[in-house]
Amino acid sequence: DGGITQSPKYLFRKEGQNVTLSCEQNLNHDAMYWYRQDPGQGLRLIYYSQIVNDFQKGDIAEGYSVSREKKESFPLTVTSAQKNPTAFYLCASSIADGEKLFFGSGTQLSVL
């Protein structure tokens, strides 16, 4: 089945710790995105990548980092600089920027 796989489903972070959320797609899409969803708020863009080895900051990139070394993979690292990391994180992809979005099932990140 083609789709987007996010792992883990649940993740807990300790103070001062960096954690990495995985996102893999087998749709052969060029564009990939990371969004953060908080209760009562719309999805907010953290980072996006239109092509391998290139990515751009979204509206709330501070405290996060990404890499795009392979077309199918776009991992997100939540660093210790992100002071309020508790949220539901969603990875998405599209065949090209601005086209139909396909989403993974999300990772819920909580702070211990």
Place this chain on the structure above:
Amino acid sequence: KQEVTQIPAALSVPEGENLVLNCSFTDSAIYNLQWFRQDPGKGLTSLLLIQSSQREQTSGRLNASLDKSSGRSTLYIAASQPGDSATYLCAVHGNQFYFGTGTSLTVIP
């Protein structure tokens, strides 16, 4: 910056009723608009995509319309079913996707 609003935040209807969900946006310079469904604790599933040059799109019991000049879109759901219960989000694309906060729909059997 694009602002996307969805009203009401929550809606309950009896099974079988036709209903309309609303989405409004502040900047009419959009590339497309998408409607999504989200079940609790899950990712988003794309329902319909309307290009800026189109007026509406249909898929089964769903019909989405777009009026760029007024900054509005509606999602019409015909003959609602309990399985339609979910949160429905709209997103507009200009230089990036901007999402509304969603309408939580409950269809009562």
